[in-house]
Amino acid sequence: xxxxxxxxxxxxxxxxxxxxxxxxxxxxxxxxxxxxxxxxxxxxxxxxxxxxxxxxxxxxxxxxxxxxxxxxxxxxxxxxxxxxxxxxxxxxxxxxxxxxxxxxxxxxxxxxxxxxxxxxxxxxxxxxxxxxxxxxxxxxxxxxxxxxxxxxxxxxxxxxxxxxxxxxxxxxxxxxxxxxxxxxxxxxxxxxxxxxxxxxxxxxxxxxxxxxxxxxxxxxxxxxxxxxxxxxxxxxxxxxxxxxxxxxxxxxxxxxxxxxxx
Numbered sequence: 001x002x003x004x005x006x007x008x009x010x011x012x013x014x015x016x017x018x019x020x021x022x023x024x025x026x027x028x029x030x031x032x033x034x035x036x037x038x039x040x041x042x043x044x045x046x047x048x049x050x051x052x053x054x055x056x057x058x059x060x061x062x063x064x065x066x067x068x069x070x071x072x073x074x075x076x077x078x079x080x081x082x083x084x085x086x087x088x089x090x091x092x093x094x095x096x097x098x099x100x101x102x103x104x105x106x107x108x109x110x111x112x113x114x115x116x117x118x119x120x121x122x123x124x125x126x127x128x129x130x131x132x133x134x135x136x137x138x139x140x141x142x143x144x145x146x147x148x149x150x151x152x153x154x155x156x157x158x159x160x161x162x163x164x165x166x167x168x169x170x171x172x173x174x175x176x177x178x179x180x181x182x183x184x185x186x187x188x189x190x191x192x193x194x195x196x197x198x199x200x201x202x203x204x205x206x207x208x209x210x211x212x213x214x215x216x217x218x219x220x221x222x223x224x225x226x227x228x229x230x231x232x233x234x235x236x237x238x239x240x241x242x243x244x245x246x247x248x249x250x251x252x253x254x255x256x257x258x259x260x261x262x
Contacts, residue, residue, distance in 0.1 A: 001258050003105065004028040005150035005223060007206070007249035011036040011070065015044045018246040023053070028253065029074045030098070032107035034152045036068040043070070058082040060093035068093040069107050069151070075100070084132045088125070095133065102262030103231070104140065108133060108151040113172030120172050126154065130181045134188075137228075141189065146231035146260050149190070152206075152249065153224050157182045157192065160201045161221040173222060190226045193238035193254050203240050206249045214248075225254040234260035 004026070008014035011033065023031070031053075036043075040057040047055065053072040060067040071080075079099040083090035096107040111129050115121030137147060155178045159165040168174045186192060194203075204219025213219075227235050237255040244250050 001260070002028045002253055002255050003030045003032070003148065003150070003225070004251050004253045005032045005034070005107070005225060006251040007034040007109070007152040007223060007247060009035050009037075009247040009249060010065075011038050011043060013037075014246045015047070018244075020044070020046065022244060022246065022251075023047070023050075023072070030100075030105060031072040031251075032096070032098075032105065032150050033070045033072070034068075034107070034109035036070045037065045038068065038070075039064075056080050056096065056098070058093045058096045060091065062091040066092070067109060069096045069109050071096055071098055071105075071107055073098065073100075084129075084136050086132060089129050089132060094129065100261055102146055103256075103260050104137075104145060104147045106133070106137065106147060106149040106151075108149060108153075110151065110153045110155070112154045113175070113178060118172075120175075123172060123175065123177065126172075127177065127181055130185075134185060138188075141228045141230070144230040145228065146234060147228040148225055148231050148254065148256075149227075150223075150225040150252075150254070152222060153182070154222055155179060155182055156220045156222055161204075163202070163204070163218045163220070173220065185226060189229050191229075191232045191235075193225045193227050193232075193235055194221075194240065194252065196232075196235070197238050204242065205240050205252055209248050217242075223249060223252045225252060227254070231256070231260060 057070040077098040081097040111126040113123035156162040205223035207214035207219040234257040
């Protein structure tokens with residue numbers, strides 16, 4: 001059973017850049033998308049009419065064409081919940097929880113720490129969101145529930161996770177306090193599924209849209225699937241699909257045994 005996560009950087013733009021064709025050939029059972037930048041009624045009509053997918057959209061109330069998450073699944077979830085229960089986060093449409101049997105899939109678009117002037121002013125908000133999601137899931141994690149938290153975390157964890165770590169040590173996305181928050185999750189029992197199977201460098205999931213950057217692979221790995229201990233025993237593989245175009249991010253995936261559903 002394959003589950004994908006992809007920051008599509010605008011579902012309508014990505015649809016024109018190959019998302020439609022990719023979904024037509026997609027081997028996944030679930031596709032979690034971030035930064036969809038659309039209300040449910042603004043999703044491409046052909047996707048709304050595609051009966052092979054069940055669609056759920058959690059859009060940003062704060063401003064049109066901003067943020068938002070959406071999920072596609074071959075089978076309808078048993079339950080879908082939106083948000084973390086705090087208006088300051090939930091008006092930006094950043095979190096979706098999908099229940100399939102015993103499995104909980106959490107689709108998150110974690111904030112960028114940069115303010116309007118790239119002044120790092122949103123880092124406190126970003127870290128508060130990390131902690132709110134962590135606290136929301138902690139009772140279920142402690143109880144042994146299989147949980148997969150996936151999406152754009154907007155943080156490169158280690159130096160191996162970006163092409164130019166020294167030049168970016170003061171940049172949001174690689175600052176010590178942001179990396180420490182990911183460390184805290186991992187110390188608490190969560191597993192970075194990609195690193196569980198791959199220790200090589202130069203594997204990235206996001207590239208600047210400046211000319212030639214992606215071709216030279218000057219990227220960052222900021223998209224993750226984190227597995228709770230209850231989920232990790234069912235995880236068989238994880239990957240980054242850098243060859244898939246259509247966004248400044250590429251899809252990532254995790255393969256799990258269907259026993260995870262209970």
